[in-house]
Amino acid sequence: MVIEMKKKICAILMCVCLLAGCSKAADTSVATTGAADNTNLTVTTAETKADDKAETAATAGEKTDAADKADAENAATDKSDAADKADAENAADEKNDISDAATDKSDAENEADEIIDSDGNIVSDGSDIEVIGTDESKEYIPRVITDAIGREVSFDVKPERIISGYYISSSILMALGLNDNFVGIEAKANSRNIYALAAPELIELPNVGSAKQFDFEGAVALEPDLVILPKKLKDYAGSFDELGIKVVFVNPETLSDLYETIDNLAVICNVEERAGELIEYINGVNDLMKSRLDEENFINGYMAGNSSYLETAPAGMYQSGMLELAGIANVAADIEDSYWSGISYETLIQYNPDIIIIASDAEYTAEDLMNDENLQSVAAVENGCVYELPSVIEAWDSPVPSAFLGSLFIAGKKNPEVFTKEEFNEIATSFYSNFYGIDIAEMGILEQID
Numbered sequence: 218m219v220i221e222m223k224k225k226i227c228a229i230l231m232c233v234c235l236l237a238g239c240s241k242a243a244d245t246s247v248a249t250t251g252a253a254d255n256t257n258l259t260v261t262t263a264e265t266k267a268d269d270k271a272e273t274a275a276t277a278g279e280k281t282d283a284a285d286k287a288d289a290e291n292a293a294t295d296k297s298d299a300a301d302k303a304d305a306e307n308a309a310d311e312k313n314d315i316s317d318a319a320t321d322k323s324d325a326e327n328e329a330d331e332i333i334d335s336d337g338n339i340v341s342d343g344s345d346i347e348v349i350g351t352d353e354s355k356e357y358i359p360r361v362i363t364d365a366i367g368r369e370v371s372f373d374v375k376p377e378r379i380i381s382g383y384y385i386s387s388s389i390l391m392a393l394g395l396n397d398n399f400v401g402i403e404a405k406a407n408s409r410n411i412y413a414l415a416a417p418e419l420i421e422l423p424n425v426g427s428a429k430q431f432d433f434e435g436a437v438a439l440e441p442d443l444v445i446l447p448k449k450l451k452d453y454a455g456s457f458d459e460l461g462i463k464v465v466f467v468n469p470e471t472l473s474d475l476y477e478t479i480d481n482l483a484v485i486c487n488v489e490e491r492a493g494e495l496i497e498y499i500n501g502v503n504d505l506m507k508s509r510l511d512e513e514n515f516i517n518g519y520m521a522g523n524s525s526y527l528e529t530a531p532a533g534m535y536q537s538g539m540l541e542l543a544g545i546a547n548v549a550a551d552i553e554d555s556y557w558s559g560i561s562y563e564t565l566i567q568y569n570p571d572i573i574i575i576a577s578d579a580e581y582t583a584e585d586l587m588n589d590e591n592l593q594s595v596a597a598v599e600n601g602c603v604y605e606l607p608s609v610i611e612a613w614d615s616p617v618p619s620a621f622l623g624s625l626f627i628a629g630k631k632n633p634e635v636f637t638k639e640e641f642n643e644i645a646t647s648f649y650s651n652f653y654g655i656d657i658a659e660m661g662i663l664e665q666i667d
Contacts, residue, residue: 403424465482
């Protein structure tokens, strides 16, 4: 199982890295899906250990000799003597069936994984890792997650009927291959291109409203096993709890929060391996950007909001992290807020950014901003460095799985000689093919991204 997972993830990253010419992202390490801090880690599983010990037992000839030999190896090399001794005895008892010893389910559940970083250092002996059901086995073991408002939510069975009342969680569920589990979706789904492109059937589902006007009664009528809502709707927690309906709140406003959201939904829905592939892919491209961008050459940038270019993203918003990944220092990082913040012309002129990025789906254009007489002294306007983030597929300035493409797009505008349009096209095509099942190149969508 683990070997197949490694091959699958390696194939995805090799695709990106061959196109990008970066050997770093082609590392065959596999990230655990526990959290963003544990990316680029190699997992040595109980299955691999059991295979080695079973092979030793098979060549020893005698059960007792095989057990002694395995015990000796364990005493010298493994921190968990008791678990390994049991494995050696099992291998000796099962020497006529080595494959069973290598894939024994109880070994995989009872022996913790050892985690080693890319430099070969042991990060964890695995004693803190809970081995749960996998995508392949589909066995569901009860688990508990902590959501964005700090609630612990337990699951004894896998939810089959899911309502997603937030486009962020909807996009994540799609990337995790859970389209068939939707029974309800957020309002205005027909305005989001990703649904029409990758899952048009979702547009026909009943909508449960938005964060501004949520339809609680309509959601309950759909008899869901799980409801996923933005943090803004946290006041509905008690109402769902009283009805025995599982509800989870999400708020992915940083990259690590996005990873945590992906992880939580994957654990709940028993698709951890798929989540591992997704996070590993995102990390591979992010590492590629970091490897090519020198922090000493960062330029100052400004993220203009959807409704007005006199609204900007402070440090607490996901969009600020997007700029940083692209090699841009957010001039509004001094604003202490977690949502679009209004500023004055005088403040924007004082910021004097070298580049201005306009959010996806903005109600104005780059030309509108460039023609504003009040901003003619701003460096970005003077030099024509004002760019609109594309929204032809998704809003890449939102914390959806594909948001890394927004950073890559911006990096290409900042450094066209470092990140070419051709490279961007290859990475974007590979991503949507792998995780949304669509070929954006064949659809002619790439020609619409400028």
